[in-house]
Amino acid sequence: MITIRPIPAFSDNYIWHLQQDREHWVVDPGDADPVIEVLGGAHLSGILLTHHHFDHTGGVKTLKEKYDCEVFGPGSIEGVTHPIQDGDQFSLMGCDWRVLSVPGHTLDHLALILEAEGDTHLFCGDTLFAAGCGRLFEGTPEQMYHSLSRLTSLPRDTKVYCAHEYTLANLAFASAAEPGNQAIGKRIAEAQETRQQDRPTLPSTIGLELETNPFLRTQSEEIRTNAVAHGADVKGNPVEIFATLRQWKDTF
Ligand SMILES: [Zn+2]
Structure with a gap:
């Protein structure tokens, strides 16, 4: 059986250990250093990378x-x-892996x-976060929107291993963007309790993200109404609503 655990690094990164x-x-x-410490004397077979950022x-x-x-990366x-690149498939630890290109961050x-x-x-590295998404350092809103799509x-019960503990800050924004969404309030209460116990709020699931992100x-x-209040066109298509949300979050 495969086990997946977070190794905390820096102030809010998670290195996922399989x-x-x-x-x-x-x-x-x-x-x-934190990887070497967790491994103790064990051997590291390999590394998987999502993107080039130093953290x-x-x-x-x-x-x-x-x-x-x-x-691999x-x-x-x-x-x-x-x-590796989009569409690649390979086998590691006796399991099947596949690769999707998700430009944007x-x-x-x-x-x-x-x-x-x-x-x-x-x-998913810094593309999808619990209740949020990565900043657009290199790609366009259109690319990121398509990547998130x-x-x-993926199946709703897919477990989502994000690379940062940003959940509570993201949920504060989610609550501002969609105050009437009761699932967000419920998730905030759960995440606060989890963080008070110094536990990670991850992994998330695709289903939970669809409900609260x-x-x-x-x-x-x-969300459309609030995006329009923050500059989106009244008839804005989903990409424009997304772009406005991303800009709003950048200064939230
Ligand atoms: Zn990054």
Whole structure:
């Protein structure tokens, strides 16, 4: 059986640690030290990367030198031994993986989908967050909107492993964007309790995101009204509503 646990790094990053028997992999190791500490004396088989930002890749060089491990990720990133791209499929830890290109936060951004024992697991880096989405550093709103649509077409019970603990801040924005959505209030209460116990609010699920994430809810009348109040065209298409929400969140 595969186990998936978060390794906290920096102030709010999660490096996801996957273990199957004696095989260990990590996703987006921005820092090597916490990974080495968690592994103890165990060997790291490999690294998976979603995008090039330093808080996701900063530990690659040290880990690769220490463990001589494989590195799967966008081919543009230094140290990658197995370049992967949209549509690729491969097998790791006896499980099937597939790759989706999800540009927007960065242009090289990939989402990694793991099928294990009947469950779907999504490692989405900084594209989809609990109740939020990544900032548009390189891509356009249209690209990000399309990328998020690709992720929400996954099964509703897909477990979503985001790379940051941003949930409470994102829910505060979600509540402002759609105050009438009772599922958001319920989620805030649950997330507050979880954080008070110093536990991660992740993984999320695609179903929960569809219910509470404003960036996936551009069809909501209330969200459309509030987006128009923040500058979107009254007849705005979903991409324009999304773009207005993203700008509003940037200064929220
Ligand atoms: Zn990033």
